[in-house]
Amino acid sequence: MVVHSKFQSDTVLSYSGSIPYTCYEIGHTWEPGCVKTFFQTFCDAFKFSIRVYTVFYLATFVIKLRKKENRRIKKIKKLLRDILQSSIFLSANGAFFMGGFCMLRNLIGKFYGWHGLLAGFITGILSIQLERKSRRGMLALYLMNLAAETLFNMAVARNLIKPIPYGEVIIFSIASAGFMSLFRQRNGLPENLHSPLTLIVGPEESRDFYRNGGNFSQRWRLISCLPYLQKLLQRLKTVHRSHQSCPHNNSCTYYTLEGIFKQFLLGYGIQILLNALQSLRGKQKWSKVFNNISLASFLAGFIGLFRACNCSLRWLLDRDIPALHGALSGAVAGTTLYFYRSTSIALYFFFKLMEVLYFRGIREGYVPHLPSADQYLYASTLAIILHASCCEPHNIRPGYWKFLCGVSGWKFPVMFRKLFDVFGTKATTLYPNFVPDLDPRYVKTTAVMELLKVHGKWRDPTNF
Structure with missing residues (x-):
């Protein structure tokens, strides 16, 4: 009533x-x-x-x-x-x-x-x-x-x-294009953002990266202990040569697969930990702890597409254009949020990009500084x-x-x-x-x- x-x-x-x-x-x-x-x-x-x-x-x-x-x-x-x-x-x-x-x-x-x-x-x-x-x-x-x-x-x-279907994926792709373009430019991102991205994406695509021979093999020391994987890795390193403007030491195929494999393991490990915490709280069955690979697919797909697109553009244009290649590769890589759809992640990165561009505009005199903004x-x-x-x-x-x-x-x-x-x-x-x-x-x-x-x-x- x-x-x-x-x-x-x-x-x-x-x-x-x-x-x-x-x-x-x-x-x-x-x-x-x-x-x-x-x-x-x-x-x-x-x-x-x-x-x-x-x-x-x-x-x-x-x-x-x-x-x-x-x-x-x-x-x-x-x-x-x-x-x-x-x-x-x-x-x-x-x-x-x-x-x-x-x-x-x-x-x-x-x-x-x-x-x-x-x-x-x-x-x-x-x-x-x-x-x-x-x-x-x-x-x-x-x-x-x-x-x-x-x-x-x-x-x-x-x-x-x-609502726009897959709107969060579109927003994230736009943010990813901006971030990866800045990442590929010298001093494009502040250190507190550049360092975490370097850990995820790898230092090779960064303009602040200088070649240091021998570092790459150290990353795979644990896997190389297995004979059959060691042979496969050695073959991938020389399956075809990299472009002269590519920053990585080994072949483009090896460079791309390296990023996919590492980030898949990282994402899967994080997802298992999160699922275990949910199970401890009684919000999920223990039998489902190892079933979810959405985060692993997102991270692996993002790094794989980003590296593959950068290498492909270098081969296609016969030169490296960091800002342009970073933006295009970032936009394509951003579509992998489809595997781990999250409005929170998409909006956070979008507004973080706006913040970075705002402060960059202040430094270069394009926009005024607003005290206590x-x-x-x-x-x-x-x-x-x-x-x-x-x-x-x-x-x-x-x-x-x-x-x-x-x-x-x-x-x-x-x-x-x-x-x-x-x-x-x-x-x-x-x-x-x-x-x-x-x-x-x-x-x-x-x-x-x-x-x-x-x-x-x-x-x-x-x-x-």
Whole structure:
């Protein structure tokens, strides 16, 4: 049964429309007091955040322990300080949003469709100040990825656009073309991106690579212990000569197959590890741990196509044009995301490419430098995500929605989203039957009283 009233009708309100409910009735339904809600949210969110960042920082710290200078008390103190600072920052996102939610309601007297956007933007501006400057750009880029995906889902839900088949593969191919073109140019990518790509793609195609004879055979020392494989490898090395402009020492066939084989083993090993972790959590049967080769196929296919295309273009044009060959080969190699389709990966690389091009444009004087751009970008993208968390959480990536619930101290799921349905966003999609147990002494709106009575949640105020 649906209750229709002045504020709950078949008329869909726009974002400029308003609803008169109190922040207790629609937002912090577990606690009538706004100030108490703020501190409760922060404390509960901090418990979640400290667990998240302890695991995150410890994992990276263990890797750094290989160097002696990282085994000092000073480094351990910095580790603890970083965990605490990042945990406070993450907790502040949930607490400040609840605080801004209430503050705007008390100042304006109503809720508008844009309420969550403004509260989210204020939250972003304030909370990002608590995080280290070195992490702000990375966080802004990550949220841009999530916000773009959320906006896309919102547009699809409103029938404004239609999904393009294999759209994530197309986006990744575009990003791959840009990255691999820059990779093949001298000083085209910053060191923090160039080094990881070198480990995956190999140093040969990089303009910063200088030939060093004898290094290639060392990579295959383990495999060469097997006589029959050793003979095959030796034959592949000389099956045909490489082009004079090719940077690798052996034949193009050997060079291509080397990359395919290595990356397939790497991808398969990573996939087995991920599957084993899923099995330990009870989310997958142990019998399926070795069955998935999607990541291995993606990595092997990407490296194989990239190397094969570069070599083919050198033979075809009889010379090496690094920027052009890198772009064309990267675009072709990017199609292998078909084997490991992921919108998150595609959007991350696309926006990371935009970031690289932006800073390169600043260095070369093509675009102006915008001070604190990362802070405003973080606040803007957080506003979109937090707005969606109120009005249409079903359009947020499921894994990230679960994370957001933790950041809010598990308060987001208990918002009274039936009252948001008037905006036509299908706010109750994830929680269609949820009706909170509101204290009748603090319920001020007649429509809310009627709705509680219909769902059997209304209690006599005189009994309190």
